Amino acid sequence: MKFTMLPRTFAQMFKKPFTNKFPAKYAPASVTGFLKAVGEGKAKMIPPVETPPNFRGKIQYDKESCIGCKLCIKVCPTGAIEFKPEDKKIKIYLARCCFCSQCNDICPKDSLSMSNEFLLADTDKYSKDLIVE
Numbered sequence: 001m002k003f004t005m006l007p008r009t010f011a012q013m014f015k016k017p018f019t020n021k022f023p024a025k026y027a028p029a030s031v032t033g034f035l036k037a038v039g040e041g042k043a044k045m046i047p048p049v050e051t052p053p054n055f056r057g058k059i060q061y062d063k064e065s066c067i068g069c070k071l072c073i074k075v076c077p078t079g080a081i082e083f084k085p086e087d088k089k090i091k092i093y094l095a096r097c098c099f100c101s102q103c104n105d106i107c108p109k110d111s112l113s114m115s116n117e118f119l120l121a122d123t124d125k126y127s128k129d130l131i132v133e
Helices: 006-013 029-040 071-075 102-106
Strands: 059-061 081-084 089-093 112-114
Touching: 059 089, 071 081, 071 102, 102 112
Parallel strands: none
Antiparallel strands: 059 112, 081 089
């Protein structure tokens, strides 16, 4: 009785996955064409579900109102925020961010806010889409 799942486990190891790979480059041509049109602004993507109020999506950064106080860096539990001393501004790496919103809460000038954008998957964690400056 101890090893009743063993045959099923071995069978699953040699089957094809039932799901599609997420990054769009693996999708069929009809889907990638649509996503390209969305990127160019020719089409609009409607999210599959409406985001609830106070949803914590991609961080938005208002560079002009930021005073460079570094409070957001001190409260970030993952170290996703980096200070750029030459500009006295910050850089946020979304691949490291856990979307806890502590940086938004502590910002005295409300330079940081959470958007409704949640489709952030990418194969490169340093892509321009995953870095907020």
